[in-house]
Structure formats: C-alpha cells, structure tokens
Amino acid sequence: MDKRRQVKEIEYKLGVIFKDENLLFTAITHSSYANQKKNIEFNERLEFLGDSVLQLVITEYLYLNYLDKSEGELSRKRALIVCENSLFDIAQKWQLGKYINMSKGEELTGGRERVSILADCVEAIIAAIYLDRGIDFAKPFILSNFRAIIDRAMSDEIVLDYKTKLQEKLQENGEININYNLVKYEGPPHRRKFYTEVMIEDKILGAGTGYSKKESEQNAAKEAVKNMEGKNE
Known part of the structure; x- marks a missing residue:
C-alpha cells in the first residue's frame, strides 16, 4: 500500500484529517521498519508524548466527573483505562494491525498482532493528533474513543487478572x-x-x-x- 493511500485510510478510521500527514506516518512506523530505511523516523518518541497526553486527559476527566472517588480509587481506575490491554482494544477498533509499517521479520513473527506494538501505536497516534491539532482537538477525540472503556472501568468490568x-x-x-x-x-x-x-x-x-x-x-x-x-x- 502506498503512503498516501495508507494515511488516508487511517484518517478515515480515526475521523481525523491531518494538516501534517508525516506526523501520522511516523506514528504508525515501527522501529524495525525505520532501521531498514534511510532517514525514516519511527514512533517511539511520539509514544512517549502520547502516554502523557492520554494520562492528562483521562486524569482531568475522572477528577471532574467522579467527585465521590478518592485519589487512590481514581488512580486505580485510571490505570485500568490506560493499560496496555485497553490500548490494544482501541487499536483493534481502528484496525491498526494492517497499517503499521514494520519489517518483514517483525511481521512474520506476529508483529501485527502483538499487544505491545499495537498499544504503543495508539499512544503515538494520540501524540500525533495533539501535535497536529492541539489539545482542544485531542481531548474530545480521546474521550470519545475511550468512553466505553471509561464506563467499563468505573463499573468494575475491566479485569487485569x-x-x-x-x-x-x-x-x-x-x-x-x-x-x-x-x-x-x-x-x-x-x-x-x-x-x-x-x-x-x-x-x-x-x-x-x-x-x-x-x-x-x-x-x-x-x-x-x-x-x-x-x-x-
């Protein structure tokens, strides 16, 4: 799939049109792919930023909307909402597995199904949206996509063990x-x-x-x- 079509299909899945399409391309690029190419950025730095953006948005939402919950309980609920399995659920909803740029070796060893790779990609995409469109756009995007997970976490329906x-x-x-x-x-x-x-x-x-x-x-x-x-x- 060529880069332009790849980006457009993901934009459609996300419901977001990027001003800078290169940000989205970087967000879906795994290090194994970049290591085989020249001058290609991969998504680890975006993942780092996306984790913080996601934590901030979810933390603020829980703080403002669950006034009866203690700090400890809110922390536990937040951990469930932003955990790797929850991010993996979002990735599956977006069908990210088939779009991530990765090496053939990574793909042949199950990379497109690997929970950690897909979860990291979700965080990278959140960072790309934040950088491209700002926090006022990123916040409602995050909350709309995580709404069901938030509700499940607050209803004690998410279990890690x-x-x-x-x-x-x-x-x-x-x-x-x-x-x-x-x-x-x-x-x-x-x-x-x-x-x-x-x-x-x-x-x-x-x-x-x-x-x-x-x-x-x-x-x-x-x-x-x-x-x-x-x-x-």
Whole structure:
C-alpha cells in the first residue's frame, strides 16, 4: 500500500484529517521498519508524548466527573483505562494491525498482532493528533474513543487478572480443580505462539492464545469468564 493511500485510510478510521500527514506516518512506523530505511523516523518518541497526553486527559476527566472517588480509587481506575490491554482494544477498533509499517521479520513473527506494538501505536497516534491539532482537538477525540472503556472501568468490568476472577467465580461454592492445558505452540523459538485451554474435569471453559504461556492462560480465563457471564444474563 502506498503512503498516501495508507494515511488516508487511517484518517478515515480515526475521523481525523491531518494538516501534517508525516506526523501520522511516523506514528504508525515501527522501529524495525525505520532501521531498514534511510532517514525514516519511527514512533517511539511520539509514544512517549502520547502516554502523557492520554494520562492528562483521562486524569482531568475522572477528577471532574467522579467527585465521590478518592485519589487512590481514581488512580486505580485510571490505570485500568490506560493499560496496555485497553490500548490494544482501541487499536483493534481502528484496525491498526494492517497499517503499521514494520519489517518483514517483525511481521512474520506476529508483529501485527502483538499487544505491545499495537498499544504503543495508539499512544503515538494520540501524540500525533495533539501535535497536529492541539489539545482542544485531542481531548474530545480521546474521550470519545475511550468512553466505553471509561464506563467499563468505573463499573468494575475491566479485569487485569482473569485467572483470579475465574477462580473466584468457580470456587464460590467450594474448592474446584482448575487446569490450564497447553494444547500446542507454533513459531520460531524467539516468537512462539501458545494455545491454551482452561478446564474443570473434562469440560473446556475457554481457550486463548498468546506469545507467552502466561498471556495465553490469561486469555483462556478471560474467554471462560465471558462465557460464564453470558450464561448468567
């Protein structure tokens, strides 16, 4: 995909027209791509700035709108809203995976699905919008895109440790033996993808994948929790 088309498609996804399209191009450029080219900037510095812009906007919003919450509770809620998993959810909504500039090697080892790369790209895009259009434009953009995540965090619907939540749900009426079974793994040693199922007795409750055993287990537990909550609705 040529640069012009790439930028225009992302602008459409974001609902933002950039004055300086190079800012957006840099925001979607991974270091692995820039290292193979000459005079190409990558997004790590923008990511650094975007993290601070996002923190400021979310902090101000929580401070002004949740007057009954203590400093400690607001800090915990903010951490959920701006965590890597939340940013990854935003990246998926924008379909960023298919637009990020990265090396073939990075792509072949799962870079377009990697949570950290996609989350960092969201922060870089936020910084690009801030630099291009200013805080008065960036603030409503951030709040509109993070509205659902904010609501979920404030309603205690965002969980970072799904294994613990699943254990609590299953053991409400007594001890139950929960097993996480590694079904398979694939890919080169430096970029293995793991497939895990969570089970009680012979019943599969959920399945998940990840680029570490821990991540695949958490995703399996997350699916199990969602399946259980769906049945209870």
